[in-house]
Amino acid sequence: MHTAREFNFDGLVGPSHNYAGLSFGNVASFSNVKSASNPRQAALQGLAKMRALAQRGFAQALLPPQARPNFRMLRSLGFTGSDADVLARAYRESPVILACAYSASPMWTANAATVSPSADTFDGRTHFTAANLNNKLHRSDEHAQSTRTLRALFSNEQFFAVHDALPPTPAFGDEGAANHTRLTASHGAKGVELFVYGRVEFDPSAPAPKKYPARQTLEASQAIARLHGLDAARTVFASQNPAVIDQGVFHNDVIAVGNGNVLFYHDQAFHDEKAVLNQLRVAMEGVGAQLTAIRVDTGLVSVADAVASYLFNSQLLSKPDGTMALVIPQECQENQAVARYLEQLVASGGPVDELIHFDLRQSMRNGGGPACLRLRVALTEAESAAMHQKVIMTEALYATLVEWVGKYYRDHLEPKDLADPQLAIECQAALEELTRILALPGLYDLT
Template sequence: MSTAREFNFDGLVGPSHNYAGLSFGNVASFSNVKSASNPRQAALQGLAKMRALAARGFAQALLPPQMRPDWRMLRSVGFSGSDADVLAKAFAASPVLLACAYSASPMWTANAATVSPSADSGDGRVHFTAANLNNKLHRAHEQRQSARSLRAIFHDAAHFTVHDALPSTPAFGDEGAANHSRLGSSHGAAGVELFVYGRVEFDAAAAAPKRYPARQTLEASQAVARLHGLDPRRTVFAAQNPDVIDQGVFHNDVIAVANGDVLFYHQQAFADEAGTLAALRQSLATVEAQLRPVRVDSNVVPVQDAVASYLFNSQLLTKSTGAMALVIPHECRENAAVARYLDGLVGDGSVIDELIDFDLRQSMRNGGGPACLRLRVALTDGEARAMHQGVVMTEDLYARLVAWVETYYRDRLEPADLADPQLARECASALEALAPILGLPGLYDRD
């Protein structure tokens, strides 16, 4: 067994962070549609979280924002002329298409890819599959740059393989790590990978939500497992409860989170709770590990409170002591049911012995909590050395990025501002200045 650590790659919030309400099924996103956003504050809140966790000894890195607006997408749907012409025509004809092209949603890197560590993969390398995110237009165009960024950071083919996204068809709807977890005795030992899906494309009789779309398919999860060369004995596929999808649980990470041998989950998370736990126990037995479930009952925290507070969209982190900390958003303290539950969670004999909360309100108002903001990548010491070091969070990098944000980011962005050519120029200038800070020249390809 190799020594390994879990790196959290948080999304660096982009300068076009705005509230367009593009994500049907995401209650918070829809609730704040067309309100003014604060890109500067959003980026600084995210950076403060990264810095604080790095200072506590957790392995912390970042994924850069993507170029916005996406000119390729706008021109592909018929808007032509100069850049200013494209913006004006898009805003006049379809403001929602312009908002899709400007979306800063790559900040939620839990959706960037699914990751399998080398201890699990068939060829002993870390595998990434970029998510196609084809359920939502504003996210479906992320996959190209996501794969490009991952290949720039994890460039050593001896250690890493980055797969392109699955075919962008309904049958292979893939939302990345937001519907994927890993359990086991340690990050360096072989573990069990849990894929949670919302619907089955080729089984019309399978249960499905009625109000909101199920974004992840079983077929996509199975395809990713094949690409990564996972052992079927250590791979579990579980159906998400369709009733909770209809209550705003658009991804599994809104209602469950796993780390090590712990599964922290809501009673209604899975369509077959008992069957899912039994499958996990059976698979974990093959790696000599035992499941430690932490179940939250519906009568203690109703689903609507879990969604409103993003209790389960938290980070469950292993500390140097071996105990676990739960990283939560401030909103958990403000929800009466969740606050009561958390008051009794930490104590003698508890799996979780510390709560760490952050102000991520700018992200939360757009429907993304602590877990949405990070992609988990377990790396051996050798793999950690082989990846690009310029994205690893340090005090120096933090200071440089804060200065960069304060130079290039607006403190207020209204929906109408997306039609302003100056905003597009500001976004381009910001990312042009970012690439050398991260040591990633040529990261962006406009065409």
């Protein structure tokens, strides 16, 4: 067993951050459709979170934003001419497609990929598979840049393997780490990987939601487990409760979160709660670990309160003394039932003994909380030395990025502003400067 640390790679919010309400099934996103956003505040809120956790000694890095607007997508859909012509025609004929091309959703890097640490894989390398996100037009093209970015950051093939996304068909709908949790005695030890799916493509009799789409399939989860070379005895596939998907739980990380040997979950999270827990306990015993399950009863926190506050979209972070901190959005403290529950949780003497809260309203209003903003990557000392170093959060990088945001980001963005050619020019200039700051030349294919 090697000693390893869990790095959280937070998504750096891009300069086109806007509320387009493109994600059917995401209640928060839909409820704020077409309201004005504040890209500058969104980026600064995210950076403040990264800095604060880095100052606490947690391993913190960032993933750069994706290029917006997505001119390649717009041109592939028949909008032609100069960049300005493309934007004007798209806004005139199909503003929703223009909004898709300007989508801010790559900020939620939990959807960028699924990650299996080297302790779990057949070849002893850390494996990444970019999520195809094929359930939504505005996200379906993200995997190309996600793969490109991951290969730039984890380029050493001695330590890392970055796979292409799965085929972009309904059978292999994949939403990345938002439906994946790793449980282990320590980050460097062998672990149990839990994949949660919403439907089964090749079994129409399997449970499935009736109102909102199930974005993750069993077939996709199984394919990723094969690609990563996971041991079947340490891999668990669990069906999400279709009834909670229909209540706005579009990803498992809106209803459950795990870290170390702790699974923090709502009692309605899984289709067969007892079977899932039994499988996890057996698998963890096989690696010499014991599952600690923190079950939240509906009587204490309803599904509606969990969705409204994003309680389970919090981050569970391991501290050096063996306890854990729960990183929560400010909304958790503003919801009476959730605030009351969290007070009891911290006082209970269990593994979670601290709450760290952040104001992430710009992200929350678009339908993503603290856990959506980060991709977890457990790395040994040798692996962390082999990755690209310029994305690790430091005081110097924080100060540079705050200045960069102040230079390039608007503080007010409305849907009509997406038709402004100047916004596209500003976005490109910002990313060109960012590649210099992060020492990632050629990160973006802007042809």
